[in-house]
Amino acid sequence: MNKGSIGKPRERVDGRLKVTGQAKYAAEFEVPNLAYCWLVQSTIAKGRVESIDTSEAEHAPGVLAVITAGNMPALPKPTTEHASPQRPLLTDEIVFSGQNIAVVVAETLEQAEYAASLVKATYRPEQHNVLVDGHFDEAISVQNAQGKDSHVSRGQLDAGLQESSLRLDQTYRTPTEHHNAMEPHATVAWWSDDAKLTAYDATQGVNGTQNTLAGAFGVPPRDVHVMSPFIGGGFGSKGQSWPHTRLAALAAKVVKRPVKLVLTRKQMFTSNGHRPETIQHNVFGSNEEGKLLAMQHADYAHTSIHETFGEPTGNVFRMLYSCPNVDIDEKLIRLNVPAPTYMRAPGEASGSFSMETAMDEVAEKLGLDPLEFWLRNYAETDEMEGKPYTSKSLRECYARGAEAFGWSKRNAAVGSMKERNLLVGYGMATATYPSNYWNAAARIEMDANGNVLVQICSQDIGTGTYTILGQVAADAVGISPDLVTVQLADSRLPFAPLSAGSNSATTAGSAVLLAARKLKDQLTKGNKPPLSVEVSAGTGRGPGAQMELDEHWDSSKYSAHGFGAHFCEVHIDPDLRTIRVARWVGAFALGTVLNERTLRSQLLGAIVWGIGMGLMEETYVDANLGRYLNTNLAEYHVPTNKDVPPIQVIIVPEEDEHVSPIGAKGGGEIGIVGAAAAIGNAVYHATGKRIRHLPITLDKIL
Numbered sequence: 213m214n215k216g217s218i219g220k221p222r223e224r225v226d227g228r229l230k231v232t233g234q235a236k237y238a239a240e241f242e243v244p245n246l247a248y249c250w251l252v253q254s255t256i257a258k259g260r261v262e263s264i265d266t267s268e269a270e271h272a273p274g275v276l277a278v279i280t281a282g283n284m285p286a287l288p289k290p291t292t293e294h295a296s297p298q299r300p301l302l303t304d305e306i307v308f309s310g311q312n313i314a315v316v317v318a319e320t321l322e323q324a325e326y327a328a329s330l331v332k333a334t335y336r337p338e339q340h341n342v343l344v345d346g347h348f349d350e351a352i353s354v355q356n357a358q359g360k361d362s363h364v365s366r367g368q369l370d371a372g373l374q375e376s377s378l379r380l381d382q383t384y385r386t387p388t389e390h391h392n393a394m395e396p397h398a399t400v401a402w403w404s405d406d407a408k409l410t411a412y413d414a415t416q417g418v419n420g421t422q423n424t425l426a427g428a429f430g431v432p433p434r435d436v437h438v439m440s441p442f443i444g445g446g447f448g449s450k451g452q453s454w455p456h457t458r459l460a461a462l463a464a465k466v467v468k469r470p471v472k473l474v475l476t477r478k479q480m481f482t483s484n485g486h487r488p489e490t491i492q493h494n495v496f497g498s499n500e501e502g503k504l505l506a507m508q509h510a511d512y513a514h515t516s517i518h519e520t521f522g523e524p525t526g527n528v529f530r531m532l533y534s535c536p537n538v539d540i541d542e543k544l545i546r547l548n549v550p551a552p553t554y555m556r557a558p559g560e561a562s563g564s565f566s567m568e569t570a571m572d573e574v575a576e577k578l579g580l581d582p583l584e585f586w587l588r589n590y591a592e593t594d595e596m597e598g599k600p601y602t603s604k605s606l607r608e609c610y611a612r613g614a615e616a617f618g619w620s621k622r623n624a625a626v627g628s629m630k631e632r633n634l635l636v637g638y639g640m641a642t643a644t645y646p647s648n649y650w651n652a653a654a655r656i657e658m659d660a661n662g663n664v665l666v667q668i669c670s671q672d673i674g675t676g677t678y679t680i681l682g683q684v685a686a687d688a689v690g691i692s693p694d695l696v697t698v699q700l701a702d703s704r705l706p707f708a709p710l711s712a713g714s715n716s717a718t719t720a721g722s723a724v725l726l727a728a729r730k731l732k733d734q735l736t737k738g739n740k741p742p743l744s745v746e747v748s749a750g751t752g753r754g755p756g757a758q759m760e761l762d763e764h765w766d767s768s769k770y771s772a773h774g775f776g777a778h779f780c781e782v783h784i785d786p787d788l789r790t791i792r793v794a795r796w797v798g799a800f801a802l803g804t805v806l807n808e809r810t811l812r813s814q815l816l817g818a819i820v821w822g823i824g825m826g827l828m829e830e831t832y833v834d835a836n837l838g839r840y841l842n843t844n845l846a847e848y849h850v851p852t853n854k855d856v857p858p859i860q861v862i863i864v865p866e867e868d869e870h871v872s873p874i875g876a877k878g879g880g881e882i883g884i885v886g887a888a889a890a891i892g893n894a895v896y897h898a899t900g901k902r903i904r905h906l907p908i909t910l911d912k913i914l
């Protein structure tokens with residue numbers, strides 16, 4: 213399928229708009245007569261709001277309304293399933309610090325912010341709990357966030373462990389982390405006289421936001437128009453519609469004017485999810501030849517009181533290695549914290565840290581090169597599903613990555629490699645992420661001049677969707693991509709699911725491909741433009757599973773995953789113990805490459821985030837106050853350019869005729885999977901210190 217434009221490193225079609233400020237993000241839409249919102253959030257983590265005195269705020273200059281649970285207009289019963297979670301202002305009960313208790317609407321942003329400072333709440337606090345430690349006996353078992361059973365097994369774990377001549381038994385921890393997309397969450401909303409709602413919203417899922425708002429206000433989805441033409445990163449935090457979006461629509465209803473509500477950076481730590489803390493206990497058994505005989509993974513992650521999100525750390529343990537006896541148990545502990553949610557490679561990112569660290573530990577005990585140990589346990593099939601992979605080129609990823617990195621130059625002895633006065637460590641880890649193919653529809657029109665318009669309600673969250681869909685359509689029709697315009701992220705366009713789970717290239721790409729082929733058919737048959745075709749296609753899974761499909765792709769016989777391998781070098785100052793990642797090679801095989809440049813950017817960005825996860829990122833909670841402490845980018849550390857070494861991304865060619873019509877696997881998330889473990893393994897190689905608790909900061913290797 214690599215012909216014409218597909219696969220080429222085409223520059224982003226929206227690149228110029230973005231760097232010149234012409235690409236408008238949700239908060240940048242200035243509609244006439246706009247009013248501004250400011251949220252008031254609870255300062256206790258558990259209890260009740262006893263009273264809210266809004267009188268001073270109401271009389272402050274420019275104030276149009278102060279909305280609280282006490283004066284909330286009655287809303288109709290929700291009409292859709294999306295409406296239930298976290299409906300704001302419906303109760304005086306507080307279950308986490310940072311819960312919305314009022315929204316102030318004023319003529320200007322400054323007036324709204326000032327008036328919000330005058331809202332006086334008193335509370336009846338109760339004893340909160342924000343710590344998992346000491347609460348393991350309260351853990352619950354529920355389906356995880358990917359709808360899988362929290363407890364799964366194959367074979368006989370105990371028998372496998374008894375047979376093992378070598379056993380590793382260790383506990384690993386990953387902290388609470390926040391997404392911190394560059395673009396803050398924002399909604400601009402207004403109602404028409406005939407009760408129709410329009411919203412610009414920073415969202416990864418325009419259709420989801422439309423349904424949430426429709427449900428919350430008891431109007432049919434067709435009366436809610438949502439647009440999100442440009443999105444400055446989401447990473448999962450914009451995957452579901454959070455309370456502020458409903459509050460904006462509510463405020464617009466109350467003041468009968470368009471309103472804008474933008475979360476502050478601080479509020480982005482309480483109002484749009486996070487990656488939950490995990491405590492992962494792994495017991496691995498191997499024979500002397502380095503064949504895994506048993507793997508036990510028992511995980512505790514936190515969730516919130518008001519919503520249940522099960523971080524699926526067990527995913528990688530199901531399918532990444534061949535092992536006859538496996539037992540996976542994921543448990544959740546409810547805390548008085550904001551609701552956790554999906555965050556770039558949810559489950560795989562956190563689970564792979566413990567798994568790939570444990571693998572390195574077992575390899576060392578066996579006296580095997582890690583890569584050799586990885587290869588001895590290579591899974592030819594998905595052993596949990598009992599299915600073949602649609603394709604798997606992980607051996608090639610290992611080989612190409614190791615070659616480019618110079619892995620063979622690694623001296624296995626811990627602390628043996630030096631550069632100048634610095635300790636040098638080499639570490640590696642495997643990456644994998646599912647390839648999700650869901651349902652979508654796409655419309656394509658060709659005008660009399662041969663210009664093509666592609667319409668689909670997918671989203672470009674910074675990944676390059678505008679660019680790749682244009683390439684896909686151009687190739688299938690047989691024209692230059694310069695003749696193609698792509699429209700996205702408008703709820704009036706044909707349905708596509710949210711941009712999450714790395715599905716969009718596959719799902720939207722396949723729908724556009726099939727529609728474009730149909731257009732090409734019509735041209736071939738001699739039909740003259742103007743022409744318009746619409747196609748719906750998918751697997752019958754995921755969001756939009758109910759829609760009728762013109763083209764149903766049967767994916768039930770296969771397990772669909774992308775694979776890759778990380779190799780990294782760290783340098784550690786022997787005195788100061790500062791840790792620097794010195795260079796990185798990541799090799800990935802992801803089926804058909806739609807755009808070499810945007811795919812590489814996705815993988816590169818995810819590796820950079822892996823450096824953050826490995827060395828920096830942690831949200832601290834104050835146990836007494838029940839509150840996050842480092843709610844800003846000065847104290848929540850993410851990598852800066854100086855922290856990022858040369859990163860070589862190798863895209864291993866792979867053809868996959870089973871994964872989706874377009875043959876592409878998603879590439880947005882896999883790059884972070886295993887990255888933190890690769891760093892930890894390199895730190896161990898350099899220092900002999902095995903750090904099982906992220907992030908790996910210098911105090912831990914003193």
Ligand code: MOS
Pocket residue numbers: 416446447448449451554555556557558711712713714
């Ligand atoms: Mo992604 S964490 O599935 O938006």
